[in-house]
Amino acid sequence: MxxxxxxxxxxxxxxxxxxxxxxxxxxxxxxxxxxxxxxxxxxxxxxxxxxxxxxxxVLAHTPEITLQKMSAGRQESIPLAYGEQLAGIFGIRRVVPRIWGYYFDEVRLANYTVMGLEVNEMPEGGRLGATLAKGVMPGPADEAQGRVVVGQSIKKTMDLAGRTTFSLFRPDLSLKPFEISGEFSPDTDILTNDLIVMNVADARDLFGIPAGLVTDLCVYVANPKEIETIAKKISEALPSVRVLTRSQIQKTxxxxxxxxxxxxxxxxxxxxxxxxxxxxxxxxxxxxxxxxxxxxxxxxxxxxxxxxxxxxxxxxxxxxxxxxxxxxxxxxxxxxxxxxxxxxxxxxxxxxxxxxxxxxxxxxxxxxxxxxxxxxxxxxxxxxxxxxxxxxxxxxxxxx
Amino acid sequence: MQQIVPGAVLLFSAPWPMTCYRIETMGKYVIIECKELTKAYPVEATMVHAVNTVNLPVNKGDFLVILGHSGSGKTTLLSLIGGLTSPDSGQVFIDGVENWRQSDQALSTMRNSKIGFIFQFASLIPTLSVMENILLPLSFCQNPAGSRVLALDILAQVGLADKANAFPSQLSGGQQRRVAIARSFINCPDIILADEPTGDLDEETEKDILALFRRYNEQGTTFVVVTHNSDLAATQKGARVFSMRQAVLTPQAG
Structure with a gap:
């Protein structure tokens, strides 16, 4: 059968x-x-x-919490002093300033992402070196003034042809010179392709941000399980601040x-x-x-x-x-x-x-x-x- | 004089109780039995009878010729007997089993194992070769090699041994008809239901085909042939002849 x-x-x-x-x-x-x-x-x-x-x-290396000052529903620069107000919250490992902005290159009609970081102050700043194809991340302002790390497309778009220096305009149209000290690995292109990383002082100078202000404050916590609790406490302590956790950014x-x-x-x-x-x-x-x-x-x-x-x-x-x-x-x-x-x-x-x-x-x-x-x-x-x-x-x- | 013989073998499995008995009439085994068979089709607003209260017992080995004009209901009667269409009322028994009380599966098995159909037109599948068309009823048989030998033998009997690999489009109308006839014999059926079987054939081929029918009939195959050709009845010795007029079947005298 x-x-x-x-x-x-x-x-x-x-x-x-x-x-x-x-x-x-x-x-x-x-x-x-x-x-x-x-x-x-x-x-x-x-x-x-x-x-x-x-x-x-790639986002796994971003800060656990990012703080941005909001006014009338829009983001504006945040005072560095806000970081000091968080000192009383238990569980915060470190608060590091960051400047994040966009630079429009009118000659090449390209938009670059500019990030000012204090790599040495970031708890896992040393690990950022792993995202580079060559060179080193820019150090503090007194050691690495004008040094930048760029994404793969930046060199191509600027057509540097072997040169390691370039200049960008400040808001007053004066030129600020930069020297490329490293390049991001192509593996991280999805986030670093159009990125220029420099120290916070250079970024402040480029964008004309007054001293004592930055665009974001990055909060690193000791225990990842407490991120949500700490974020809630920060929201209560600084009501005018937008508190973004890493998981929220990943979700975005x-x-x-x-x-x-x-x-x-x-x-x-x-x-x-x-x-x-x-x-x-x-x-x-x-x-x-x-x-x-x-x-x-x-x-x-x-x-x-x-x-x-x-x-x-x-x-x-x-x-x-x-x-x-x-x-x-x-x-x-x-x-x-x-x-x-x-x-x-x-x-x-x-x-x-x-x-x-x-x-x-x-x-x-x-x-x-x-x-x-x-x-x-x-x-x-x-x-x-x-x-x-x-x-x-x-x-x-x-x-x- | 009819006698119902109980305890006949139940041929098909069915999930409901089936009327299954063997009818013997004057010592002969009734293989087809139509009782009060009626079928009507809607034509505009009215129902027109194609078959009206037909009672017909057919004994095994009979050669039945049903004469009638076009539209008299002959083809519908054949479809009812073969289980291709369901009656409005009445019953058809094949080998003691009522057609429309069987499952679709059992009805298909009955058609496959007991009945050979010859249609009014050459009912061949145009994309299959002659051999493939003939073997269609045996598609699920367990001896494909034996089937091919049998198919070649039957093809030779209808005079088309050299056309096994041809396609229907490469054959004349008469040759296609002969392929359809060959196909109806491939499963060695007990009953052949033929609708105008010699319609497209020339005189010589018609004679050969009728001789073939006679040979199979002498071996016990039951034939029900519907035609408008009254000469066909005359060529078959001992044929029972009926005429169909306005959906009513009547036996012809003599």
Whole structure:
């Protein structure tokens, strides 16, 4: 009995394969369209996951809590003296000033991110060296005046051609010279691509920020489990200050990628919907020849379940092949072509696009989601009409 | 004089109680039994009878010829007997089992194992070769090699041994009809239901096909042939001839 069932299943598979071969042009065109839809969806999912993973990995080195002064709902410079007011909060390891701003290069029409850090004062400042491809992080103002570390795109955009010096304009249009003392590793491009890091004094000088003020205060805590509690205490002590925890910043990045991914996904959904409608239209409008073929098979003693089994095997073969082709192409697109199709949508805050290499990750849940959006509608679009056709009396399709 | 013989073998498994008995009429085994069979189709606002209260016992080995004009209901009667369409009322028994009280699976198995169909038109699948078309009823059989030998033998009997690998589009209408006839014999059925089987055939081929029918009939195969060709009845010795007029079946005298 089991052997007979196995032989029957093999016969059904054989008939399904030969049926696909008999309609090879139709099968091939469906396969190609189907694979293209899966390729787009899988590429998008892979890029989004890779970017989120990368951002998470890089953000792991950011301060546990960041403080920004708010006035009328907008951010303004925060007095360094605020740091002293936090001295009474137990659990704070250190408060370090930071200046973070944007510099628009009118000549090259590029926006640079400028960050002034006191690397030596940061508890894990030494670890920042690991993010560099070469050189060292700028030290204190008296030792490293005018020294900067730049992201990969900065050198390219400024077209320094081997030079290690460049100048930026102060607000009074006087020039401030800089010397490149290091470069960020391409692995950190997602956050450092357009970044210029200098010490706080140089950043204050460049942006013309008065002494005693910075843009942010970075708070480092002794016990990571107490971050939320300490953040709450800081909020109570400094009501006019916005308190951002690392997890909130990570969430913001995830939301940014999620939003971009969602935007792209909506665009792709149109393609997906078009495919499903096409598949449904093609399959539900079974041609008279296809209806007659089903009727002939029924007359010759094929059961409705046999006909459905053939149709579902055909669909599974087509959709399985489409999945393999589509997902393989998506992987190649992301790894070897750096997701060239989606870079403009998913990457870059400024006009400088990161030149990073992505390592895609596709979890089982993502694969199931893609399958649910593609294979299931296709199976339904092919099997349901065949079932409807196979359950009506055979003579109605045969008609003399 | 009918006699119901109880305890016949239940051929198909069904989840509900089925009427299953063997009818013997004057010592002959009744393989097809139509009782009060009625089927009507809606035409505009009214229902038009295609088959009206047909009672027909067919013994195993009978050769039945049903004569009638187009639209008289012959094809519908054949579809009802073959379980291709359900009656509005009445019953059809094949080998003692009522057609429409069986599951879809059992009905399919019955069609596959007991009945060979020959349609009014060549009902071949155009993308399959002649051999593949003939082997369709045996798609799930356990001896594919033996099936091919049998198919070649039947193809030779209908004069198309050299066309096994041809496609329907490469055959004439008459040749396609002969392929369909060959296919109806491939599962060695007890019953052949044929709708205008010689319609497209030339005189010579028609004679050969009717001789083939006779040969199978002599070996015990039951034939129900519907046609408008009254000569066909004359060529089959001992054929029971009926005429169908306005959905009513009546035996022809002589």
């Amino acid at each position: 089991a052997r007979h069932n196995l032989e029957k299943q093999l016969s059904i598979l054989d008939f399904a394969l030969s049926s696909l071969w008999r309609h090879r042009m139709k099968s091939l065109s469906v396969l190609l369209v189907f694979a293209a839809v899966i390729f787009l969806l899988a590429s998008f999912q892979m890029v989004t996951q890779a970017l989120s993973d990368k951002a998470k990995q 990045y995830q939301v940014v990628f999620g939003w971009r991914s969602g935007f792209g996904s909506i665009c792709l959904l149109a393609a997906l919907a078009a495919f499903v409608i096409l598949a449904w239209d093609k399959a539900s409008g079974l041609s008279p020849e296809e209806r007659r073929e089903i009727a002939i098979l029924k007359v010759l003693g094929w059961e409705t379940s046999d006909i459905l089994a053939v149709r579902s095997r055909e669909s599974v073969i087509v959709s399985g092949l489409a999945c393999i082709v589509g997902m393989t192409a998506a992987y190649i697109h992301v790894v070897y072509f750096d997701a060239a199709l989606f870079r403009p949508v998913l990457m870059g805050w400024s006009v400088l696009r990161p030149d990073l290499h992505l390592l895609p990750r596709l979890a089982a849940g993502d694969i199931l989601l893609i399958l649910a959006f593609t294979v299931i509608p296709y199976l339904a679009a092919t099997v349901i009409p065949a079932w409807r056709s196979a359950t009506v009396p055979a003579d109605s399709a045969l008609g003399g």
